[in-house]
Structures are given as C-alpha cells and as structure tokens.
Amino acid sequence: MSTIFERVSLFRSHLEKYGESKISKIIGYVGFTMRKFLFSVLSIGPIPEHVAIIMDGNRRFAKRRTFLRDGTDSASGHRLGFRSLISTIQYCYEMGVKCVTVYAFSIDNFNRSPQEVQLLMDLMKEKMEEMLAEESVLKSLDVKINFWGNLELLTEPALLTAKRAMDTTMHNKGPVLSVCVAYTSTNEIKHAIEASVRDSKGQGQVEVSDLERNLYSAGCVEPDIIIRTSGETRLSNFLLWQSDFSHLQNPKQLWPEFSLRHLVFAVLDYQLVYAYLKKRKEKIEKNK
Ligand code: FPP
Numbered sequence: 033m034s035t036i037f038e039r040v041s042l043f044r045s046h047l048e049k050y051g052e053s054k055i056s057k058i059i060g061y062v063g064f065t066m067r068k069f070l071f072s073v074l075s076i077g078p079i080p081e082h083v084a085i086i087m088d089g090n091r092r093f094a095k096r097r098t099f100l101r102d103g104t105d106s107a108s109g110h111r112l113g114f115r116s117l118i119s120t121i122q123y124c125y126e127m128g129v130k131c132v133t134v135y136a137f138s139i140d141n142f143n144r145s146p147q148e149v150q151l152l153m154d155l156m157k158e159k160m161e162e163m164l165a166e167e168s169v170l171k172s173l174d175v176k177i178n179f180w181g182n183l184e185l186l187t188e189p190a191l192l193t194a195k196r197a198m199d200t201t202m203h204n205k206g207p208v209l210s211v212c213v214a215y216t217s218t219n220e221i222k223h224a225i226e227a228s229v230r231d232s233k234g235q236g237q238v239e240v241s242d243l244e245r246n247l248y249s250a251g252c253v254e255p256d257i258i259i260r261t262s263g264e265t266r267l268s269n270f271l272l273w274q275s276d277f278s279h280l281q282n283p284k285q286l287w288p289e290f291s292l293r294h295l296v297f298a299v300l301d302y303q304l305v306y307a308y309l310k311k312r313k314e315k316i317e318k319n320k
Contacts, residue, residue, distance in 0.1 A: 089286030
C-alpha cells in the first residue's frame with residue numbers, strides 16, 4: 033500500500049507528464065460522469081423546473097477567510113460567489129432544471145458604500161463578458177440570458193453589457209438564466225401596474241392577468257424552489273408575486289460554500305413535499 037506522499041508525488045509526475053490541462057480535463061470528465069449517474073437516480077423523483085436563488089453571505093465568507101484587510105474590500109467574496117453561481121447553474125441544467133433565477137443586486141444594495149457598488153457593477157460587467165465568451169459553460173449550454181430589474185439604475189458599462197447579453201442570447205434554445213439586478217419585487221409590481229395602466233389606454237379596469245403579462249417573469253413558470261444561503265429565512269423583496277407555491281430552502285452555508293451536495297439536498301427536500309404542494313396548487317386553481 034503506497035503512502036499518501038507517494039500518491040501525491042505520483043499525481044505530480046502525471047501532471048508533469050500529461051500537462052495540467054489534460055489532467056484537469058480527465059478530472060472534469062470523471063466529475064461529469066459521476067454527476068450524470070447521481071442525477072439519473074435523482075430524476076426518479078420530480079425535478080424542479082425553476083430554481084431561484086438568493087446568493088447571500090459573500091462578504092461574511094470573505095471576512096471569515098480574512099480576505100478583508102480593512103473591512104471594505106469585499107471583492108474576493110463576490111468573486112468566489114460568482115464561481116459558486118456558475119457551477120450551481122451548470123449542475124441545475126445537467127439535472128434537467130429549465131430556468132434558474134438569481135438575485136444578484138437589489139435596489140437596496142445601492143445603499144452600500146459607493147466603492148462596493150462600483151465594485152459590484154464592474155464585477156457584473158466582467159463576469160457577464162466571461163459568460164458570453166466562446167469557451168464559457170453557458171455558451172456551451174446555449175443558455176438564454178435575461179436581466180430583470182430597473183436596468184436604468186446600472187452604470188453605463190454594466191447596462192450595455194447586460195443589453196448585449198440579452199440581445200446575443202435571445203434566440204438560444206437552451207435553459208434560461210434570469211439575473212435580477214437593480215431589482216426588488218415591489219418595484220417589479222409597480223412597473224407592471226404602470227405598464228398595465230398604459231396598455232389599458234384609460235379604459236379603466238386592469239386585470240390580474242394584465243399585470244402578470246407585464247411582470248419581468250412573464251412567460252416563465254413560477255419557481256419550484258427558492259434557496260437562500262447563509263441560513264437567512266427572509267425573502268428580502270425577491271419574487272414575492274411568483275413565490276406562492278415555492279418551496280423555501282435555507283441552507284446555513286454561505287453562498288461561496290454552496291456546492292453540489294447542498295443543491296442535491298435542496299432537490300431531495302423538494303421531492304419530499306412535492307405531492308403536498310401539487311395537491312394544494314390544484315385545489316386553489318380549481319377554486320379560482
Ligand atoms: C450577497 O452577499 C451577494 C451580492 C449582493 C452580490 C452577488 C453577486 C455576484 C455573485 C456576482 C453576480 C454576477 C453576475 C454577472 C450574475 P452579501 O454581499 O450580502 O454578503 P453578506 O450577507 O455576507 O453581507
């Protein structure tokens with residue numbers, strides 16, 4: 033039996049022999065095959081169509097890891113949060129989830145320090161460009177990207193990149209990623225009411241269906257699961273209109289710590305309540 037040191041040195045010599053990219057390709061392939069097996073077992077039960085996520089705890093994670101020197105540099109936490117986001121999106125789509133919606137920046141987040149707001153805008157622009165790059169995971173999945181929110185509040189470079197992302201992916205046939213930026217639910221509902229009143233051209237009544245047609249989420253199924261990391265149990269003005277039958281999950285991990293196993297637990301937990309939620313939904317729909 034070889035010792036752990038012998039194994040590490042063997043692994044290193046393989047790395048030198050085959051080159052780092054080949055090894056990482058092999059590791060990637062093994063991971064993909066294992067996930068394929070895991071998801072085929074999981075899909076014996078119902079797979080959610082729409083998963084929504086409140087990515088909470090990036091700064092706490094950075095602080096905990098003492099990345100923060102003076103308490104103001106939260107960039108590392110947000111960067112790691114983005115890594116978590118990309119892998120979670122990839123796992124969701126591999127599992128068969130059709131829509132992923134994430135809360136990236138609320139209107140209230142504009143109250144943070146100007147440096148952090150600028151940092152988040154710059155990071156979003158940089159990461160959106162990465163998402164659109166030829167070699168990105170999202171590109172290979174043919175993902176359609178939406179942005180929900182009062183986009184006029186974004187900085188000019190972030191706004192232009194968001195518009196480019198929506199324009200270039202508009203006809204993509206793969207899963208849908210909706211990124212909520214400069215978003216709050218109350219603002220979305222206000223925007224939908226205003227648009228419905230405009231549509232009615234002074235004819236008077238506005239129906240619930242008019243309002244729903246004007247929500248950012250129009251045409252998208254309601255979220256089956258809403259995950260908020262860091263153990264927080266509030267919705268914080270996220271998808272209030274759409275979350276009537278969503279199963280809420282509050283894993284205690286901070287967002288950069290959220291991994292495949294936490295996602296699998298969330299889906300298993302949803303599968304346990306699925307029959308009950310379906311029955312409740314059918315009953316309410318019938319009485320409408
Ligand atoms: C919440 O953690 C996280 C945010 C406000 C920003 C999340 C943004 C990203 C991960 C980048 C997304 C980029 C794109 C293109 C979608 P927090 O700062 O509230 O952390 P705390 O709860 O520990 O204070």
